[in-house]
Amino acid sequence: MTTKPRTVAVILAGGIGVRVGLGIPKQLIKIAGKAIVEHTLEVLEASSHIDEILIVMNAGSLRELDELKDRQRFPKLTRIIPGGDTRNDSTQAALAVLDDDPRTKVLFHDAVRPFVDDRILRDCVDALDDYEAVDTAIPSADTIIQVDSASHITRIPDRSQLRRGQTPQAFRLGTIRHAYELANQDRSFHATDDCGVVFTYLPDVPIYVVDGTPENMKVTEPIDVHIADKLFQLQSESLSASPESPDLTGKTIVVFGGSYGIGASIVELARAAGADVHEFSRSSTGTDVRFRGRVKKALKSVYEKTGKIDAVIMSAGVLRVGPLATTKVRDIETSIETNFLAPVIVSRAAHRYLRETHGQVLLFTSSSYTRGRANYGVYSASKAAVVNLTQALAEEWADDEVRINCINPQRTKTPMREAAFGDEPAGTLLDADIVASVSLRVLASAITGQIVTVRVEQPEPQS
Numbered sequence: 001m002t003t004k005p006r007t008v009a010v011i012l013a014g015g016i017g018v019r020v021g022l023g024i025p026k027q028l029i030k031i032a033g034k035a036i037v038e039h040t041l042e043v044l045e046a047s048s049h050i051d052e053i054l055i056v057m058n059a060g061s062l063r064e065l066d067e068l069k070d071r072q073r074f075p076k077l078t079r080i081i082p083g084g085d086t087r088n089d090s091t092q093a094a095l096a097v098l099d100d101d102p103r104t105k106v107l108f109h110d111a112v113r114p115f116v117d118d119r120i121l122r123d124c125v126d127a128l129d130d131y132e133a134v135d136t137a138i139p140s141a142d143t144i145i146q147v148d149s150a151s152h153i154t155r156i157p158d159r160s161q162l163r164r165g166q167t168p169q170a171f172r173l174g175t176i177r178h179a180y181e182l183a184n185q186d187r188s189f190h191a192t193d194d195c196g197v198v199f200t201y202l203p204d205v206p207i208y209v210v211d212g213t214p215e216n217m218k219v220t221e222p223i224d225v226h227i228a229d230k231l232f233q234l235q236s237e238s239l240s241a242s243p244e245s246p247d248l249t250g251k252t253i254v255v256f257g258g259s260y261g262i263g264a265s266i267v268e269l270a271r272a273a274g275a276d277v278h279e280f281s282r283s284s285t286g287t288d289v290r291f292r293g294r295v296k297k298a299l300k301s302v303y304e305k306t307g308k309i310d311a312v313i314m315s316a317g318v319l320r321v322g323p324l325a326t327t328k329v330r331d332i333e334t335s336i337e338t339n340f341l342a343p344v345i346v347s348r349a350a351h352r353y354l355r356e357t358h359g360q361v362l363l364f365t366s367s368s369y370t371r372g373r374a375n376y377g378v379y380s381a382s383k384a385a386v387v388n389l390t391q392a393l394a395e396e397w398a399d400d401e402v403r404i405n406c407i408n409p410q411r412t413k414t415p416m417r418e419a420a421f422g423d424e425p426a427g428t429l430l431d432a433d434i435v436a437s438v439s440l441r442v443l444a445s446a447i448t449g450q451i452v453t454v455r456v457e458q459p460e461p462q463s
Contacts, residue, residue, distance in 0.1 A: 005103035007125050009044045009168070011055045013037050013065075013111035014083030014090040025061050026219055027111040032232040033394030033403070033449035036219055038068065039114035039232075045074050047118050049125045052076055054097070055111070056083040056090045067399070088183075091194055095177055102174025108194050109168040112219040115231055116168065123210040124170040131208040133198045134170040137163035138212045166212040169194045175205060232450060245437065246444030249274030252306045253443070254299060256346055257316025259284040262364070262409070265436035266313060273440060278302045281316065289316050289342035290334075295349045303353055310359045311443050312350040314343050317364065321375050332378055339382035340389075347393060351402060360403040360443055363390055365451065367410050387451055394449025403448035409435040410455040430454060
């Protein structure tokens with residue numbers, strides 16, 4: 001009986017990230033609380049089409065990946081080996097440690113393409129049943145021109161026949177090994193990718209192309225880091241599309257600012273979902289979140305009563321509208337203290353408890369964080385600071401497995417907003433229960449470092 005060939009994914013992480021300009025290898029840049037290579041590893045680990053994973057890492061940064069050697073979390077990861085000076089050298093380093101079965105399917109994937117999806121992986125693996133070499137590519141949206149040394153256009157190829165190469169690039173092991181054996185006999189050998197080696201040295205081997213996706217981008221330039229961060233945020237926004245409420249039975253949740261508005265809705269929905277919810281606010285318990293001692297006392301009381309805290313939600317806030325020049329200094333201080341200093345205090349105090357449960361802090365920002373708004377600039381600035389705090393703490397707390405996320409609701413119907421802006425047109429404001437529902441789904445998810453936007457769905461235009 002013929003056994004099914006194994007499929008090995010090789011993550012190529014040998015680059016040093018000169019172009020990205022952040023002083024560390026690009027594969028180690030943290031986005032959404034994790035190194036890019038870790039996000040990529042998670043996708044491959046979760047795929048049913050992959051049997052084994054190997055990482056080829058920049059030799060100078062090899063020890064940076066020691067924390068990924070976790071058999072419970074990444075059982076498919078069998079080796080992390082040093083790479084070479086070039087991509088081709090790194091590929092050959094991987095080929096040297098793989099098995100001797102020429103039928104083994106090998107997928108080479110860039111560590112800095114964390115948005116590869118399972119459909120692409122499946123298509124590459126399946127295509128190797130009929131082909132010996134497979135590439136991944138997308139159509140070119142731009143016209144490609146060819147120029148000479150004087151920067152004169154010499155050719156404009158037909159765009160319909162052009163593709164932009166991505167990864168994975170997939171091969172039968174015997175084929176890619178043979179291609180490199182021939183390449184190494186050529187002193188002028190040079191190729192920028194592995195399909196190029198097969199194309200040049202095994203010209204009779206057809207290379208099949210599967211469809212990639214625009215999201216399967218490569219983080220290479222500084223702007224790519226920002227785009228990747230936004231893509232992770234878009235992924236987290238899909239949480240709001242789920243109609244199902246999470247099961248929070250057995251979870252202990254602390255809500256600061258839970259006496260009204262979004263906080264009150266969270267308390268109600270979390271209890272209905274089975275959670276043991278403890279609510280604190282100035283009006284209900286005399287807990288002023290601007291004061292560290294009162295926050296610490298509240299958390300300690302819950303811990304002593306329940307023995308654990310799984311999540312801490314900070315939804316308290318104040319919004320005063322008026323020109324900065326005429327706003328009282330005390331009101332400015334109160335706004336900054338409540339909207340920014342308090343989230344810092346709550347997050348810091350919660351960490352010790354959440355480290356025990358691998359729990360989560362959930363903060364709140366405002367849609368105004370992306371651009372300061374006239375007459376409430378201090379509020380907008382404070383909410384922007386909360387976003388930066390969330391992203392920073394996600395990185396700081398990654399080793400402790402403490403997650404932190406931030407909800408960014410569009411304008412929401414709450415007493416605070418009504419007091420600031422009065423009556424507003426029906427249908428333009430979110431219901432607090434919708435924001436609370438998304439918040440609970442974030443609590444139940446594994447994401448961290450995300451700014452999860454909740455917005456009113458606009459009606460489709462009539463044709």
